[in-house]
Amino acid sequence: MALILAVVGCLVLFLGWAALPLLPSLIEARRRTDIKPLRVVRTSDVDIRHFAKAFQAWVEGHLGEALAVCRAGGGPVQGQLGDGTPYVALPDGAAPALTTPPTGPVSCGAVVLGSGNLSLPPRALFPHEAYAAGSVEVGEQSVCRAILAGGDLQLGRGCWSLRWLHARASLLARESCALHGRASADVSMRLEEGCRFERLHAPTVAFGTPVPPTPVSQEREPYTATDVPNLVEDAAGRWLVRRRLEIPAHRLVKSDLVVTGELRVGAGTRIVGNLKSHGDLYLAAGVVVEGSVVAGRDLSVGRGCDIRGPVVAERDGRIEAGTQVGSAKRPTTLSVRGLEIEAGSVVHGTVWAHGGGLVLPRPDAADPAAGPAKGSN
């Protein structure tokens, strides 16, 4: 009997020991503490205006009365939000009061609301959101967390925005501003030279002052599949090309083009289709692409190019002056890792520069119709 008990005891001990690592599994299987399906995001917060819309709704819901008092001529209204954050609602054209701490920058520690137009002083820090029913003008070298303008929004030279900006009309960022996060406008946007940015959206996003289109010869020789070296396949409206391809200048290509190496398109060539390269992609001056441009590595776009479809580069992009991406009627998306774009270019739609974008000064010495783009043939 004792022997049987000993054997059974050993067996139980062994089974218990063996099951020990499974204990968390067995407990979870029994308790069922984590049985909800993973959350699928059904409403899209990738909309660039997502924060602006949410802030607008919040202002109307929580501070609508304060704004109404201001609008009725009641003077500034001050108070505190539920979490203790102060707010100040200002009448049309007024500027918020600033505090000067013993150390650190001059700042306004309140959420700033303007019942009409709003003017934010220069060289000040605004760590909370700002809202105006009318236009907003920010003095030079100020730093703002986020601004929603019911009209135009103007940032003075050297301003920084930390989270987002939205203007219901136009947005102007003067020289050397830094627009971190999102910046959008319902009508148009202009970023002057030296501005840095990440994500932009407006029907028209101008970098510097737009330059007139580069005159390009409309005479183009057809470029057919028989002209393509290393052509693997011409099927389903697409040319598949192994390794590198260089299309000469002033050609007309009527096909989608997929190149497994580097792709160079000569000056003045017109592509009636879409372009894709696994390697770097170079468009020389005056190239017209009626479809999309997708680069597996870097993208270089010469002066005065016209790209109608989305532009995607998995690495960095450089766009020279006079280039237009999308059109007013057919806005599109430009998405690259890092972007250097010369003043004088225009994008209609969305610009993404995940690693940061920079507006370069336009090389005035160069003649738009002269030399090809960097790296072009």
Next chain:
Amino acid sequence: MTRDRFPSHLRAWLAALGAALVVCGLVAAVAALPSDTPIPLGPRSPRPWYVLAMLVPLYAILLLICVYFIRHYWFTLNRLHGTQRHPYLDIDTADWPEVTVLVPAHDEEPVIAAVLTALLEVDYPPGRLHLLPVNDRSRDRTGKIIDEFAAQYPGRVVPFHRKKGEPGKAAALRDAMKRVTTDIALVFDADYVPGHGLIKQLVAPFFDPEVGAVMGRVVPHNVGQNLLTRLLDLERTGGYQVDQQARMNLKLVPQYGGTVGGVRRRALESVGGWRVDTLAEDTDATFRLLRGGWKTVYQNRSECYEQVPSTWPQRMRQVRRWARGHNEALWAHAGHLLAGPRTCFREKLDGWLLLNVYLMSPILLLGWLLAMALWYLGETRPGLIVILLVTSYSALGNFAIFFEVSAASYLDGSRARVRLLPLIMLGFLVGLFAISHETLLQILLPRRPGARVRWQKTEHPHTINDGGDEWP
């Protein structure tokens, strides 16, 4: 601009992989030596021929398993620490092309209205979105509900009542595709409810002229039903969050899954259209597109719910169907893939490994049998058996690999559910034997060319199973 061909993190991974390979090789070599004798310095007595005949395939199996082992570690590390590729996700503004959404529905009365309603509310230019619900020989009210929508939204909802023809989703899609006039066709199962921005996310990759198909992420909805659904939830998490996204990151071969995705019509037609004589038309389409030089893109953030099987017999049937279909794709495409001019080396390698996934189950069983037989024949190499066991445990688990599941749960922010991980071994063993059984049957009793495929609909808790078209 950065022009470094091998970034530093990639060099580090290559170095780590090389070191791991060397260590694995050394361990395997030492373990393979007789454990009870010193390292032989002189000539040894030759082994009997039958021992050699078993040793060589065992080493080959061990090597193959190590390849999968490294592959899945690579995927997991890439997902955790590598650069994540979502090149088309930013395209939120564009001149959106016309697109047709196909919704194959066979007796889907309880859910068809929900998917059509959701599709009518998505963020896409209304004039460019055409809904084509496919009433595939339904015997319930599915057809009537579809007709009600068509009457309410004329021009936007154009039904296709399929009253005869071969059974199965592939055949229904093939017939429905004849009515599609747009270049892009998306496919949703009737039990999916697409989110507001999903259509744009799935269409965006088609601006790339090399993309032939796009696939979103499928998320199980009936997780809490029982232990099986919870285990399948973990498997799906690993399969999509890590495996598919890693293949997208590494420019390998993400797989088109037949739903929550879409195809470029002219691409598919250029490689022969939908095949109806296969049980895995999605895998078949992936590889035919790949061989034709068209890429499949995986969009990890394009998520949609699905119902997973909730009983073991359903699961067994599903796994066996997948195994048979996948193996058919293996026979059909492996050779052509390796020899084809339109794919690069890494795609050939990954595609070949992907095609062989289901074949690995019987190979693994064979490895275990060989190891045991050799043990009893006096080849006392315990290290060999231990390595085989450990690597096979670590490298295979149907689709979802154990460390992939862990990493995926971490990435998804799930905490408690990953505690069920050891129990996945249960599903692994069931799958191992089901797949091995099916593969052996397939080898011993191959289907005649052109023979009709008998389709088995995966039952969902809310769907009506007619019990017909059962697949043996």
